[in-house]
Amino acid sequence: MKIATVNYSGSVGKTTVTSHLFAPRMPGAEIIAVESTNESAADLGLDVEQMRGEHFGRLFRKLLMAESAIVDVGASNIEDFLAELVKYDEAHLEIDFYVLPVVATGKAQRETIKTIQALAEMGVPSERVRVLFNRVDADVREEFSAIFGYAHKAGTFMANPEAAILENEVFDLLANKRTTITEILSDQRNYRQELREADRNDAKLIRHLSDMHALQSLARPVNRQLDKAFEAVFA
Numbered sequence: 001m002k003i004a005t006v007n008y009s010g011s012v013g014k015t016t017v018t019s020h021l022f023a024p025r026m027p028g029a030e031i032i033a034v035e036s037t038n039e040s041a042a043d044l045g046l047d048v049e050q051m052r053g054e055h056f057g058r059l060f061r062k063l064l065m066a067e068s069a070i071v072d073v074g075a076s077n078i079e080d081f082l083a084e085l086v087k088y089d090e091a092h093l094e095i096d097f098y099v100l101p102v103v104a105t106g107k108a109q110r111e112t113i114k115t116i117q118a119l120a121e122m123g124v125p126s127e128r129v130r131v132l133f134n135r136v137d138a139d140v141r142e143e144f145s146a147i148f149g150y151a152h153k154a155g156t157f158m159a160n161p162e163a164a165i166l167e168n169e170v171f172d173l174l175a176n177k178r179t180t181i182t183e184i185l186s187d188q189r190n191y192r193q194e195l196r197e198a199d200r201n202d203a204k205l206i207r208h209l210s211d212m213h214a215l216q217s218l219a220r221p222v223n224r225q226l227d228k229a230f231e232a233v234f235a
Helices: 014-025 053-065 078-085 106-122 145-154 170-177 181-186 191-197 203-233
Strands: 002-005 030-034 048-051 069-073 097-102 129-136 164-166
Touching: 002 014, 014 030, 014 069, 014 097, 014 129, 014 170, 014 181, 014 203, 030 053, 048 053, 053 069, 053 078, 078 106, 097 106, 106 129, 106 145, 129 145, 129 203, 164 203, 170 181, 170 203, 181 203, 191 203
Parallel strands: 002 069, 002 097, 030 048, 030 069, 097 129, 129 164
Antiparallel strands: none
């Protein structure tokens, strides 16, 4: 399977989705960051090849050869990426799914709809365009009413309300520690015990151990929720 995470809007969680949702559930997938300014999955320790949007020829050749790939397209490069994509005959069909993470702000939803329109104009089939609702507080349909309203009107993409990631501090903690849920789940250290035994005067150590203990406590339930979101995105 080959996935591209795309959106004209920045700060919607494309790299979070690549690092914590897709990469652990697509073992062996090549991860390619089409990015020039922002953080990529490489900053969390994943093996990532980085290139700019105008280097699509090299990316296209990699997609032709790859059995599995995740292409994380940064907002600063999406216009170049889409412009280059249309230059290659049926290149858009080399990507099985275009996943559009979106948060609930009005700007993000408007720019997500703009991205959906651009993909439709390129001829990307509706079943290949999937919206992923990110940082959901409580009610997906209420918080993302603009997306669902456009889905009913346009019919050019898939919007499954179960394809959702709930708001959770774990992702900010992971970013701060530059690590992934997969690494936290495999970490056998007992941070609770280390926290009890730590020198109370070492504020930096206490803060680190406290954060790592919180991550261990949150990782399993969040990972189960991500399993459900992954299934729903492609349902």
